[in-house]
Amino acid sequence: xxxxxxxxxERAGVNSSTVSRVINGKASITPDTKERVYAAMRExxxxxxxxxxxxxxxxxxxxxxxxxxxxxEAFSNVFFSRSxxxxxxxxxxxxxxVIIANGAQSRGMTVENLMKEHKVDGLILPPTTVxxxxxxxxxxxxxxxxxxxxTLRGDTCWVDxxxxxxxxxxVKHLQQKGYTRIAYIGGYQKRGFTKRRVRGYLNAVNxxxxxxxxxxxxDDALRAALEVLREQDRPDAFVCNDNLAAFGLLxxxxxxNISVPGQVGIVTFDNYPLAEYMDPPLTIVDIDTAMLGEQAxxxxxxxxxxxSGSQQIMLSTSLIIxxxxxxx
Amino acid sequence: xxxxxxxxxERAGVNSSTVSRVINGKASITPDTKERVYAAMRExxxxxxxxxxxxxxxxxxxxxxxxxxxxxEAFSNVFFSRSxxxxxxxxxxxxxxVIIANGAQSRGMTVENLMKEHKVDGLILPPTTVxxxxxxxxxxxxxxxxxxxxTLRGDTCWVDxxxxxxxxxxVKHLQQKGYTRIAYIGGYQKRGFTKRRVRGYLNAVNxxxxxxxxxxxxDDALRAALEVLREQDRPDAFVCNDNLAAFGLLxxxxxxNISVPGQVGIVTFDNYPLAEYMDPPLTIVDIDTAMLGEQAxxxxxxxxxxxSGSQQIMLSTSLIIxxxxxxx
DNA sequence: ATAAATCATGCAAGCGGTTGCACGATATCA
DNA sequence: TGATATCGTGCAACCGCTTGCATGATTTAT
Numbered sequence: 001x002x003x004x005x006x007x008x009x010e011r012a013g014v015n016s017s018t019v020s021r022v023i024n025g026k027a028s029i030t031p032d033t034k035e036r037v038y039a040a041m042r043e044x045x046x047x048x049x050x051x052x053x054x055x056x057x058x059x060x061x062x063x064x065x066x067x068x069x070x071x072x073e074a075f076s077n078v079f080f081s082r083s084x085x086x087x088x089x090x091x092x093x094x095x096x097x098v099i100i101a102n103g104a105q106s107r108g109m110t111v112e113n114l115m116k117e118h119k120v121d122g123l124i125l126p127p128t129t130v131x132x133x134x135x136x137x138x139x140x141x142x143x144x145x146x147x148x149x150x151t152l153r154g155d156t157c158w159v160d161x162x163x164x165x166x167x168x169x170x171v172k173h174l175q176q177k178g179y180t181r182i183a184y185i186g187g188y189q190k191r192g193f194t195k196r197r198v199r200g201y202l203n204a205v206n207x208x209x210x211x212x213x214x215x216x217x218x219d220d221a222l223r224a225a226l227e228v229l230r231e232q233d234r235p236d237a238f239v240c241n242d243n244l245a246a247f248g249l250l251x252x253x254x255x256x257n258i259s260v261p262g263q264v265g266i267v268t269f270d271n272y273p274l275a276e277y278m279d280p281p282l283t284i285v286d287i288d289t290a291m292l293g294e295q296a297x298x299x300x301x302x303x304x305x306x307x308s309g310s311q312q313i314m315l316s317t318s319l320i321i322x323x324x325x326x327x328x
Numbered sequence: 329x330x331x332x333x334x335x336x337x338e339r340a341g342v343n344s345s346t347v348s349r350v351i352n353g354k355a356s357i358t359p360d361t362k363e364r365v366y367a368a369m370r371e372x373x374x375x376x377x378x379x380x381x382x383x384x385x386x387x388x389x390x391x392x393x394x395x396x397x398x399x400x401e402a403f404s405n406v407f408f409s410r411s412x413x414x415x416x417x418x419x420x421x422x423x424x425x426v427i428i429a430n431g432a433q434s435r436g437m438t439v440e441n442l443m444k445e446h447k448v449d450g451l452i453l454p455p456t457t458v459x460x461x462x463x464x465x466x467x468x469x470x471x472x473x474x475x476x477x478x479t480l481r482g483d484t485c486w487v488d489x490x491x492x493x494x495x496x497x498x499v500k501h502l503q504q505k506g507y508t509r510i511a512y513i514g515g516y517q518k519r520g521f522t523k524r525r526v527r528g529y530l531n532a533v534n535x536x537x538x539x540x541x542x543x544x545x546x547d548d549a550l551r552a553a554l555e556v557l558r559e560q561d562r563p564d565a566f567v568c569n570d571n572l573a574a575f576g577l578l579x580x581x582x583x584x585n586i587s588v589p590g591q592v593g594i595v596t597f598d599n600y601p602l603a604e605y606m607d608p609p610l611t612i613v614d615i616d617t618a619m620l621g622e623q624a625x626x627x628x629x630x631x632x633x634x635x636s637g638s639q640q641i642m643l644s645t646s647l648i649i650x651x652x653x654x655x656x
Numbered sequence: 657a658t659a660a661a662t663c664a665t666g667c668a669a670g671c672g673g674t675t676g677c678a679c680g681a682t683a684t685c686a
Numbered sequence: 687t688g689a690t691a692t693c694g695t696g697c698a699a700c701c702g703c704t705t706g707c708a709t710g711a712t713t714t715a716t
Contacts, residue, residue, distance in 0.1 A: 002444075002446075004672055004673085014695075015696045017675075017695075017698095018696075021674090021695085026674095027694080028694065029695085033694080033695085045444075047445050048672085049383075049673070050447050051382045051383045051388060051446050051447075051673090052383050052673040053673055054379045054673090054701095055380050055383050055671085055703090056700080058674095062427070081412075084409075085430065089430065097427050099390070099426060099428075100428060101416070101425070102420065117377060118377045118378055119378050254607060274546075276546075277546050279607065334702080343666045344704095345666065345667080345703090348704060348705085349664095349704090349705095351703095354704095354705090356664065357664070358663090376702085377701085377703070379701085379702080380671090380701065380703045380704090381702080381703055381704080383673085383703075384703045385703080
């Protein structure tokens with residue numbers, strides 16, 4: 001069937017262990033021998049069996065990226081796919097493979113099996129998996145959380161963008177543009193990044209505080225926006241939790257014939273490719289999801305190599321200013 | 329370190345082969361023995377080492393999904409991530425893992441290594457990989473192409489939606505709505521699905537034939553649209569190759585103060601979540617990417633199990649009618 | 657009741673690599 | 687020049703599980 005290391009060894013007139021050493025470059029080998037081995041490998045079209053190699057070495061050469069069903073289905077998978085590709089890129093450069101696992105149905109089991117069945121050497125996890133019970137089964141297995149876990153622990157390794165700071169610069173930009181009644185719209189606000197964005201908003205705002213929770217859909221954002229925009233003292237600017245909220249808001253403005261940015265200014269989160277082509281083009285808090293993925297992967301490999309101390313990386317965000325806040 | 333099958337065997341007072349048989353359910357075992365083995369497994373928190381299992385059984389329990397760098401970076405990764413999750417779902421139900429591989433830099437090598445190093449038991453490939461040279465190295469290894477390969481061969485297995493038919497129903501719908509000068513906009517038109525969509529357009533159209541090629545970006549679609557819309561006998565309807573084209577077109581209409589659907593009707597491809605929230609909401613040719621992924625995965629597993637004859641699956645598309653074609 | 661078939665389980669040889677130890681051949685040093 | 691360190695390679699055990707063959711026990715057939 002397949003060509004094995006022994007076939008190569010025989011052809012090169014050496015022992016299989018020598019071939020192994022040539023492949024892995026872990027010992028000194030005579031140039032001559034090395035050449036013969038390479039020649040034999042080439043002639044036989046030899047490809048080492050990664051399964052055997054993994055078994056012997058104890059390393060699978062694979063890292064796992066766990067995803068939440070919620071994220072998977074949600075629109076935010078633009079976020080996900082960008083990070084994923086960045087992760088894959090780093091992994092590839094390290095000679096690793098990436099497997100994805102939908103933690104949906106049985107989150108605990110997924111992670112546990114991946115680890116304990118030696119399928120992966122490390123994991124990138126969504127913040128929602130970080131719970132005491134989970135942490136216990138993970139133990140000192142190398143992992144990095146992509147996002148900020150709600151329940152913080154000093155020894156948890158994570159990478160996230162600074163949502164709080166992002167909301168703050170959004171608000172400050174609006175204030176600077178002369179908007180005074182700034183509202184926040186979108187998202188389940190008790191959890192995760194939304195909570196932090198709202199906190200940033202509250203820190204920075206000094207006019208009236210208006211926080212409009214939605215169920216995360218565009219439709220619900222539309223409903224909420226219509227409601228608040230019909231009020232007497234309606235907001236003259238919004239920070240949107242994500243594109244879905246921004247879209248609902250934009251639609252509400254159209255329906256009510258409210259001009260953007262004239263009567264209402266808008267800043268939204270997420271670097272959504274089409275934000276630039278909206279009408280008007282949207283000012284955004286730029287989230288570099290690819291960078292997030294890259295950093296997470298790098299951190300993970302660092303931990304795989306030497307299970308060194310934990311680390312948290314917080315990427316600060318910046319504003320991309322477009323027409324939706326361009327008044328004066 | 330880890331608990332092995334021997335530990336379990338010892339604790340249950342049986343031979344490790346018996347434990348193996350209990351786990352794999354491949355032989356008759358006394359209920360009593362079985363119970364003892366299960367108990368031992370539970371007590372020791374035993375997880376079989378999947379690496380060892382794979383090595384012994386010759387099956388990795390993993391399938392690979394190869395992606396094009398182009399696709400990866402492009403906006404169309406919404407397409408990709410939906411398919412991917414559908415694939416993952418099917419794989420999970422079959423007890424398989426999914427690895428993703430970016431074929432970008434060295435497409436040939438990626439696929440070849442995945443196969444020959446026994447990393448995967450089957451592959452899902454993008455149509456661009458299907459070239460004679462590639463096919464030769466793949467041999468009878470189980471694979472399914474997600475999309476229609478440009479160079480067709482009878483024994484190639486693929487799953488795709490019917491792009492030609494999709495374009496036809498788009499054109500017919502526009503005709504029915506009374507549009508007569510229908511144009512096609514977007515995409516590199518010599519290759520892949522765009523070629524087929526254009527063909528469908530040409531089949532169905534009976535007024536003047538206008539096909540506007542773009543480099544695939546929104547900006548270039550905007551440019552092309554502006555140009556053609558300024559002409560004397562400008563089109564009164566467009567079939568768009570994708571959302572990026574649709575966006576550029578929409579922007580051009582706004583700039584020129586052309587009303588949609590009054591003066592220009594628009595149908596676009598891709599089921600892009602926000603198409604519904606555009607201004608106006610866009611009529612689309614619905615591409616069920618999740619279904620595409622699901623079918624591809626099912627077909628692949630079928631081929632992995634019995635390397636049976638090849639099969640092509642063509643999913644027909646349907647129209648979701650919204651305001652962008654709603655005149656009369 | 658005896659021969660034949662079936663069943664439950666053990667034994668041991670793989671699967672295809674990696675790696676610690678050993679050993680002869682060179683190279684280095686005093 | 688002899689003693690010692692270093693180098694290049696082979697031997698064989700091992701990674702943890704699967705599976706064909708063998709064997710004794712139990713059931714079925716005659």
